[in-house]
Amino acid sequence: MARDFLCLAATLLLAACTAVSGAPAPPATAPLVVLDIGHRIGSEGAGAPRAVNGKRLSETSFWYEYAYYTKQEIQAAGYRCIVCNRGDAPSNPRLQEFARRAGVVQLHQKQKEGRYASTIHPDRYAAGQISADFAIRQGAACVVFLHHNGLNGWSTRGENAMILHNRYNGAQLAACLCRAVNEEILNHGMDNKGKACVPAVRYHASAPSAGWMNACDDSGIPAAVTEVAYLSNANHVSFLTVDANARKYAVAIAHGIIDFLKSYNPHTRHIRANDHIPDEGSNGKTIKY
């Protein structure tokens, strides 16, 4: 009886693990990828000027819907993956369902004007700092901040599609993400007038410009921000409002991450020697609440 019960419990556990990703859950020792949904519910970053194909895209709601496919692909390759987002859970039932499906971890911390002070590296604060700190505490092998870009009004030109990365640890991750996006999405369905996605390092002007990645650098974690699709570009939007295309895009991001993890040697990582000696991109102090 006890043995039957254990078997049943094990079967149920396996079923539960399998149900989430469609494949057995990766082992607890597998490298961990943290995917952060950019911005927050109620302040969703870039948005399309109007609805296309019945859908008005915004950065945050797009990734609530599609980060699940990125996660699924990463887990199928044998890596662990957590999706997080700062701020409150969505109240919209549709987004709630997406959040449940992707297992989104909602992150909360006191903030000032949309910025969070790092609780790990005292001279770092930024909008995405809360997520960077979460990835560091989870011991992530890498972290990818899922965003889109946007300019004023509509355009159809080739945009400056970029993968931003942290200075010391993120170049290889960004190169892998660019390659995947260029081979599978950009100018392969998502027209960008032949213009490719390129890596761009970020560490100056730390607070407004993805500076939260500096804290990942301090802890030796490769970090990247996806700024590939422009929600102001009619060609990008008409591509991404088709569900199958959006899934393909989310999976391409996973392919870049998987490629990176396969070739990455964590022993080569750069860790900041001393948090008390200001580094480039340092705010020099924390923020007072």
Ligand SMILES: [Zn+2]
């Ligand atoms: Zn953004």
